[in-house]
Amino acid sequence: MKRTIISGNQRVTYTLIQAVRRDVLFQALPEAGIRVYAPKYMSLREIDRMVRERAEELTRMQREVDQRLEAHRLAHRITDGSAILIEGRRHILRLRQGQRRTGRISEGEYILTLPDPEDGTTTFPASAARRVASPFATRRAAGAAARRRAT
Secondary structure (H helix, E strand, O other), rough: EEEEEOOOEEEEEEEEEEOOOOOOEEEOOOOOOEEEEEEEEOOOHHHHHHHHHHHHHHHHHHHHHHHHHHHHHHOOOEEEOEEEEEEEEEEEEEEOOOOOEEEEEEEEEEEEEEEEOOOOOOOOOOHHHHOOOOOHHHHHHHHHHHHHOOO
């Protein structure tokens, strides 16, 4: 569940996941993401209070995650022909242009279709690859490729 709190002059939006657990876990994620895992029995008011108390630290941690990710992206550009690992197997990335984001595995290649890049280059942000190449989508694509080969 998405929640937003205001702490001083700062607005903090976070995703709350309540589960059977004893403690509260704060997690800074890339691209302005903050996740809070809290016990089911804990009230929303109490969780919001804890986030408000840590708002400055959480936003600092989130900025650091984004800075590290951006440095990594610049050092390791992903382009057409790059070698990538999907579930431990090496594939060659093939970028295609299309209307929708899709991804499929075909004979040692991962074919990623993306809308036209805004800057006209063949590179794209890793966030686009993560959205298309999620573990579930990758397993589904690998299973479909195996079924096609078997028939």
